[in-house]
Amino acid sequence: MPTIHISQDGHYAGTAELIQFPDGTVTIEDCSAILGPSGLDHASGEQQAAAERAYEAIEAAIAAGESSVAVDGCVYTWAVEEPPTIKVLGLGDDNWDEEPLPQETEEERLQRESRRTWERYGTVRVQIGEVVYEVGCAIGVPEYLRATAEAAGGDTTRPAYLAAWYVTWSDWACAPASAGPDGIPEDLKDDVLGAISDAVVRLWQEYQQELDGED
Numbered sequence: 638m639p640t641i642h643i644s645q646d647g648h649y650a651g652t653a654e655l656i657q658f659p660d661g662t663v664t665i666e667d668c669s670a671i672l673g674p675s676g677l678d679h680a681s682g683e684q685q686a687a688a689e690r691a692y693e694a695i696e697a698a699i700a701a702g703e704s705s706v707a708v709d710g711c712v713y714t715w716a717v718e719e720p721p722t723i724k725v726l727g728l729g730d731d732n733w734d735e736e737p738l739p740q741e742t743e744e745e746r747l748q749r750e751s752r753r754t755w756e757r758y759g760t761v762r763v764q765i766g767e768v769v770y771e772v773g774c775a776i777g778v779p780e781y782l783r784a785t786a787e788a789a790g791g792d793t794t795r796p797a798y799l800a801a802w803y804v805t806w807s808d809w810a811c812a813p814a815s816a817g818p819d820g821i822p823e824d825l826k827d828d829v830l831g832a833i834s835d836a837v838v839r840l841w842q843e844y845q846q847e848l849d850g851e852d
Contacts, residue, residue, distance in 0.1 A: 639718060641654070641668075641699075641716070641718070643695065644714045645712070654667050662700050665696055668692075672711070673687030691709070694706045695715065699717075721765050725836040725840070728761060728843050729760025729772070730771065731760040732757060734759075735759070753848075756778065756779075758775040760812075761833055763821075770814050770815075770829075773804065773805070776800070776801045782800075801837045
């Protein structure tokens with residue numbers, strides 16, 4: 638979702654989400670800026686009414702392709718920042734259940750092998766803009782769906798059963814980056830997980846091919 642940075646009379650006023658509709662109209666959401674001339678009375682609703690007029694005028698101007706608008710003696714300008722492109726490239730290098738644990742007991746081995754049947758917890762290679770991250774993520778059949786999948790004959794490949802989820806905050810916050818600081822920006826972590834979820838069938842098929850190669 639695009640972000641809009643609004644300035645009033647040449648001074649930064651606030652940042653918000655810009656929602657664009659198929660018919661060309663737009664709305665500005667989640668902006669903390671109180672727009673309008675200074676000195677207006679808040680208790681009477683005068684300030685709120687001025688802010689609403691400003692937002693409505695800005696929305697109409699954006700829809701009309703304009704870059705500024707004047708309302709109540711104030712001039713508003715803005716810059717729209719498009720979200721970076723997120724691409725899921727494939728499974729990453731790390732599969733944290735693949736190798737035996739140090740001094741692994743037989744019970745621990747069986748638990749690890751059972752997890753591998755239902756899920757893969759490791760890295761997924763995700764490109765955000767020009768930077769590639771190794772994002773920690775679990776893909777597969779969540780625990781709450783495993784009984785249903787077992788009742789269907791142990792099917793782990795049906796798209797309705799597959800999901801992607803972070804196991805811990807460090808999965809995204811400490812994700813190694815090909816350039817710049819490690820870690821996905823917090824405001825993009827849900828978008829990244831959404832992109833991985835959209836690609837989970839392809840990723841799971843890739844994982845199944847890896848398992849077949851181990852035989």
